[in-house]
Amino acid sequence: MKYRSAFDIIGPVMVGPSSSHTAGAVRIGRVARSLFEKQPKKVDIHLYGSFATTYKGHGTDLALVAGLLDFDTFNERIPDSLKIANEVNMEVVFHEEGAIPEHPNTVKLVLASDEQTLEVIGVSIGGGAIEIKEINSFKLKLSGDPAFLVMHQDKFGVVSCVTSILSKYKINIGHMEVSRKEKGDMAIMVIQVDQKIEDAVLNEIKELSNVRGVIRMVA
Amino acid sequence: MFRNVAELVSLAEQSQVKIAEIMIRQEIEVSGRPREEIIAKMEQNLDVMEKALERGLSGVKSQTGLTGGDAVLLQNYIRSGKGLSGNLLLDAVSKAVATNEVNAAMGVICATPTAGSAGVVPGTLFAVKEKLNPTRMEMIEFLFTAAAFGFVVANNATVSGAAGGCQAEVGSAAGMAAASIVEMAGGTPRQAAEAMAITLKNMLGLVCDPVAGLVEVPCVKRNAMGASNALTAADMALAGITSRIPCDEVIAAMYEIGKTMPSALRETAQGGLAATPTGRRLEAEIFGEPKGKLKDYLVASIS
Structure with a gap:
């Protein structure tokens, strides 16, 4: 919907x-x-x-x-x-x-x-x-659910580090997309979740190595 | 989560609560926020509507001068006692006009469901208020009921004039208002749905053809007629009249009609009233140069 x-x-x-x-x-x-x-x-x-x-x-x-x-x-x-x-x-x-x-x-x-x-x-x-x-040129699909975007290095383990933090805070992911321009280059993760995300969660993700930035897309 | 009007009505009937309450419960669930916060947020919207309406009733003018001042004319006419169609109806019309005149003047309003159709719901609410004397909470519920019906339209069809024409904007707003009026007047959830169906049926096919691309002509007067349509349909539903075509099917028909409507009649200012000699003259007066003609536009679409 x-x-x-x-x-x-x-x-x-x-x-x-x-x-x-x-x-x-x-x-x-x-x-x-x-x-x-x-x-x-x-x-x-x-x-x-x-x-x-x-x-x-x-x-x-x-x-x-x-x-x-x-x-x-x-x-x-x-x-x-x-x-x-x-x-x-x-x-x-x-x-x-x-x-x-x-x-x-x-x-x-x-x-x-x-x-x-x-x-x-x-x-x-x-x-x-x-x-x-x-x-x-990264194609996204966002709707009204709380969502945030993670800009990161295209490297093994980054996705799992981010989702581990969400799981620690008991935040369920409704929709998630990962895309990149070229192998090993800059990649983008767009994650839609079921509840409001506190700043603390986003800050913790921001601290991860290989993560360049985190932006709240939908509050 | 309800997906259509039939589910919304049966949820309200099963729990024996108002449609407003179903919408509030869903909002609590979806947002994860407490009830008080949700009610308070809707009350802020109600406050914005009331302020916009008062501002419009005291007289505004848009930058182009195309709209403004009609709400005042209507209020004066009501006071003269000469009104033919009944003071409540004229009051609703003047308050719908007031809100949209403020919108056209780039003032602050609350979209219901859009800015171009922002007059219908508050216009009817603040007119019916004079007769039914609702509590503040009941006025807030009026908005949640309207939200519930608008929610179904937005998710199953569209509330965008560019996507579905004016029937999707003022048509949806009028249907939402009709349902809320019925509920505030003590009608059942089923009667609210009938009122929405009757209203929307009579707005099907309405195109979005704003002169010069401005949300002024004919938008302000379409809100006036949306309010009047909503009140009439609400009375019909309260009298026990039902729609032969169920509300969800009317919404689906509106969507189908919107999809087949030519682009020239969907908020592009290329057809309808926008393309009349007077519409084009006003456009030239406001922007200096006339925009591309419909033919050029279609040629561009094909190539």
């Missing part, structure tokens, strides 16, 4: 005008920002489908940038986000793409700083709910 909570239906509390084109867009921008772990210098925003045709009317541009600035969906400064991005020297370039995506509300964000780039493809599926489809 895509939706798990009553608050996916009654909620979010947000700045208008559209849950999918505004609130969902803020959330996608914010996930990308938290994956990047800092404010990017430049962001290329590629809009597809309904996002490409109606983004100005729905404030999707303002919302994505607000998310990239780490604002929440109810932040009253969302209407001023483009101005704020300019003030904090975050360059934003919009691209209206003609390609027809699988889901009409699709966006690709390419975040860049001097030393790194990150590509995130997100979809706003309705009512403010989002799905992150790809991170740096």
